[in-house]
Amino acid sequence: MKFSSLLGALALAFTAAPSAFAFPAYMKDLTAEQIRDVQDSPLYQSLKEKRQLPLVVPGVKKIPDADHPFQAPGPDDIRGPCPGLNVMANHGYLSRDGVTNTAELTWAMQEALGLGPGLSAFLAVLAVSVDGNPLADKVTIGGPSPKVPTLLGSKSTGGIGRHNAYEIDSSLTRQDKYFGNNFVLQGDLYEQMFKTAEDVTGEGVLTHQSQAVFRNRRYQDSAARNPEFKFVPIGVLFFGADHFYIRTLVSSGPDGRNLPATRESLASTVGAKSLGNGKWEYVPERFPDEWYRTGIPYELPEILSHAVISLTYAATHGPSLPLGFNPDKASDPQYVACQFVNTAIEQIPSVLAGIDLVSQFTSQLTGIPQFQGC
Numbered sequence: 001m002k003f004s005s006l007l008g009a010l011a012l013a014f015t016a017a018p019s020a021f022a023f024p025a026y027m028k029d030l031t032a033e034q035i036r037d038v039q040d041s042p043l044y045q046s047l048k049e050k051r052q053l054p055l056v057v058p059g060v061k062k063i064p065d066a067d068h069p070f071q072a073p074g075p076d077d078i079r080g081p082c083p084g085l086n087v088m089a090n091h092g093y094l095s096r097d098g099v100t101n102t103a104e105l106t107w108a109m110q111e112a113l114g115l116g117p118g119l120s121a122f123l124a125v126l127a128v129s130v131d132g133n134p135l136a137d138k139v140t141i142g143g144p145s146p147k148v149p150t151l152l153g154s155k156s157t158g159g160i161g162r163h164n165a166y167e168i169d170s171s172l173t174r175q176d177k178y179f180g181n182n183f184v185l186q187g188d189l190y191e192q193m194f195k196t197a198e199d200v201t202g203e204g205v206l207t208h209q210s211q212a213v214f215r216n217r218r219y220q221d222s223a224a225r226n227p228e229f230k231f232v233p234i235g236v237l238f239f240g241a242d243h244f245y246i247r248t249l250v251s252s253g254p255d256g257r258n259l260p261a262t263r264e265s266l267a268s269t270v271g272a273k274s275l276g277n278g279k280w281e282y283v284p285e286r287f288p289d290e291w292y293r294t295g296i297p298y299e300l301p302e303i304l305s306h307a308v309i310s311l312t313y314a315a316t317h318g319p320s321l322p323l324g325f326n327p328d329k330a331s332d333p334q335y336v337a338c339q340f341v342n343t344a345i346e347q348i349p350s351v352l353a354g355i356d357l358v359s360q361f362t363s364q365l366t367g368i369p370q371f372q373g374c
């Protein structure tokens, strides 16, 4: 389904889109009134009723709270390639066994990591439908589990670690499946991510530009060395997720604004332990002492803008372009934005197109100037 046809089908829903989902000048300018709008939105209210989980009040908050102490995963607990999901499970914001569901995911991403309700709901619905069992409403955050029943005739219950479904080649800090364990952080790649930041900005602080350059380097390295290299279309979403390192996994200061994302400030949350001399090893992800959730929820318009930064860079600098961009148009952000959004929309299983959460997601896209006219 192309974005333009989806737009037509959802035209009515768009006019009713809550004002909090319109593209703000920048999320940091959210007013108290806009935050109340988010809480009053139909999506938020319906999730509150359906989930019976505590309502998340957005804003800066010390994480973890007393109810969510760190506990290293046991031998039967499932963990996977996503540092965000792993850290939430290690603190019990997600079930510690690594088997979760739409409501728990949607709540935990807001409560522990400060994502907005629209982005959380979209990621949760997509995870359960692409890699879990949407009828049972279960998915694992890693490999398959007998706790997630297989759908007849489907391969979709392999967990979010299923290769080339959600889990892809050329990840920022994970090696390709072809080379071995593709779930755990690789210390050399973690170090390279910050070296790239030094190349781009002169200091070891991640920026949206340095993440764009590093994503492109990782893509080119995998394409050159991995004989089984494949970049599946859903990988386009990770051009956005790469920015989680800057926007939500790093602690905020007392005013709720993210602190600089450095090797040291990110290490514990993403499971990197320093061995000295630029060497790192993987340990279970853990919120460090004095970690504060962002005061400004990370929502779809903002993450999509960040994805377009990375995609435009890749499209203009990569010898092999990930998504079949027309090189003559690659420097046109409108063209790149439309390619991105059409690819992203095509990942949504058509059976889900009518359900509330997905309509909410797609309706938010129309508020973003870059996506109008796609």
Ligand code: HEM
Binding pocket: 081, 082, 083, 084, 085, 105, 109, 113, 115, 123, 124, 127, 160, 161, 166, 167, 168, 169, 170, 171, 172, 173, 174, 238, 241, 242, 244, 245, 248, 249
């Ligand atoms: C339902 C929600 C989510 C799902 C299904 C999910 C799934 C995944 C998967 C499959 C990967 C591996 C991608 C690859 O192979 O390159 C990944 C990577 C990643 N995820 Fe998530 N994720 C979710 C939410 C989050 C959240 C809330 C955060 C942080 C706030 C996050 C941060 C990251 C980061 C930074 C990476 C890149 C890891 C790397 O390669 O360095 N994710 N995620």
